Amino acid sequence: MSDMADAPASDERIKQTSALRKALIRPELGGICGTVIVFVLFAIFAGDSGMFNSQGILNWSIVSAQFMIIAVGACLLMIAGEFDLSVGSMIGFAGMMIAIFSITLGWPVWQAILVTFALCVAIGALNGIIVVRTGLPSFIVTLAFLFILRGFTIYLPQLIERKTIIGGIDKAAEGDWLAALFGGKILKGLFAWLGDAGIIAVFERGNRAGQPVVDGIPMLIVWALMLVAFGHFVLTRTKFGNWIFASGGDAQAARYVGVPVNRVKILMFMFTAFCATVFATCQVMEFGSAGADRGLLKEFEAIIAVVIGGALLTGGYGSVIGAALGALIFGVVQQGLFFANVESSLFRVFLGVILLFAVVLNTYIRRMITGER
C-alpha cells in the first residue's frame, strides 16, 4: 500500500497526450472547423458576389449577431443543465410589449423598454422557479411558456389595436436616449473616413452621394459582442461560472458541497430572458414595428448554435465562444446562400445536417475528455 502512495513518479498506464491532441479536445473545436469551412466555401462560390464587401459583411454580421445574442443565453442555460424553448415566443412578446407600452399607452420609449425588460426577466425567473420547485424537465415547462407567450403576443394587439402589427415606434423613439442604445450606430466617424479614403463603397448619386453605404456599426452587433464577452468571462473566470458548470454537471453533487444550484438555474433562466429581450428591442428599433410572428423558431436556432459550439445537451460542458462561432456559421450560411444564388429553403436542410454532425462530433470529444469507452 505504502509503496504506491509514496512513489507516484509516473503512471505507466496514462499515455502521454500530444500537445496537438490536447489543443483539439476543447468544446470550440467543432465551431472553429465549421467557421473555417464555411468561409472557405463561400469565398470560393460567392467570393465575387459582393458578400465580402462592406455591405455584404454588414449583412451577414447583423444576422450572425442576432443569433449570437440569443445563443449566449441559451448556452449558459444549457451548461447549467436546462433548456428554454420559450426564447422565440419571448422575442415576439417583448417586442409587442414595447409597442403596446410606447404606442398604445403613449409612454416614453425608454420607460417602455425598461418595463418590458423587468417583465420579461420576471417571466424568465418564473420559468426557472417552476422548473426548480417542481423538478419537472425544463423542456416541458418552457414548452408551455412557448404557447402561453405566443398566444398573448397574438391576442393582445388584436384586442387593443385590432391588428397584429403595431408600427410607428421609430418615430416615437426619435431622440430617446435608451432607444439609441438598441437602434443606433457607432463609429460613424471612422466609416465616413473609410469612405473618403476609398476603402469602403460610397453612394455615387442621390442626396447621400459621397457618404459611405455602410455608415456605422449597428448597436445590435455591439450588444452581441458585449454579451459574448460577458458570458465567456463569467463562465470561465469567475466563481459563479464554476457553479454553472457544477449545476449542470451533477446538481446533487454540487448541492452536497454547498453550491446554490437552484439560484444558479433561476438566474440563468432570467439571463436567457434578458438576451431574448435585447434581441427583441434591437429588432423593434430596427423595423420600427412589432409583429405577432416575430421570433418564430428562434429557440431551436439558438439551441442548434449552442450545440454546434460544443455544448452538451445534458449540461455541464460547453463554451460561449463556441456558441458564438455556431451563430456566426448560421449567419454566414443563411446570407451566403442568398449571395451564392442558392434556393434559401436549403438553409433548413443545412441546419439539420450540421446539427447531426455537431452532435456526433461532440459525443466523440466528450468520450476523449472523460476517457469513457
Place this chain on the structure above:
Amino acid sequence: MNPEHAPLIEMKNIEKHFGSVIALNGVSLEIYPGECHCLLGDNGAGKSTFIKTMSGVHKPTRGEILFEGKPMHFEDPRDAITAGIATVYQDLAMIPLMSVSRNFFMGNEPEKKFGPFKLFDHAYANEITMQEMRKMGINLRGPDQAVGTLSGGERQTVAIARAVHFGAKVLILDEPTSALGVRQTANVLATIDKVRKDGIAVVFITHNVRHALAVGDRFTVLNRGKTLGTAQRGQITPDELQDLMAGGQEMVALESSLGGTV
C-alpha cells in the same frame, strides 16, 4: 483513540421516524478525534439514515447531537460542513466532466481581485490541487485533467483530500469501497489511515467486515434501527462481527451450507 480527548461528536438516543416507519430507534455513538469509527450493518439497518442525521440532511425525531460538547441543530448540510463535518458520498462525490481543480474547489472557489471584478483564482486552485493530489499519491497529468479520467478509487481520494483541505474535523465516508476493485480499495483504505493520523475523526460506513477491520479502531454494528454495541479493535473477531451484522442465527446456517466463504 485517546481516552483523554473529549468526544468530537456525541449522538445520544437518536430516533428518526419517516411517517409510520421507525428507521432509527435510539442509536447512541461517540466519535473521538483521530479514530476511525466503523459503522457496520446490513442493508436497511439504518446506517445511511444515521449518517444523514449526523451530516444535517435529516433532523432527528428525538435525541441529541453534541458537537465538541455543544448541542447542535443542523438546518441543512451546509451547516454541518461549516461546523467541520464533511460527507463523501459513494457516487456523488465528483463531477466527471469538470477538471480536477474545478471539482476540488467546487463550492469553495478561491478568488482574487481584478479591478472591480472578483476572479476565480485558477493559478492558486491549480497549484493547491496538484500539491494535495501529490500528498495523496495521485499523479495527475495536469490540474485541468477531467475527473472522468480518474478511477473510482482516485475519485474517492480526491473527495477525501478536498474535505480535509477545507478543514473537516469529522469525515463521513458512505461505503467508499463498495464499488471498487482490490487495488483501488487498498488505496482508499490507505487514504483513510493517512487522514486519521492527522487527527481527523473518520466515520467509515461499510458492510465489508474485512475492509472495516483493516483500518477501524472501533466498530459499531447497527441492526434494524438499533445499535448492537460498540467493540474495540482486538476485542472482536471477524466472524463475530459478521454474525452481529447479519443478526446471528440464520447466518450460521447459511455459512455452513456455503462452506464458510461468506
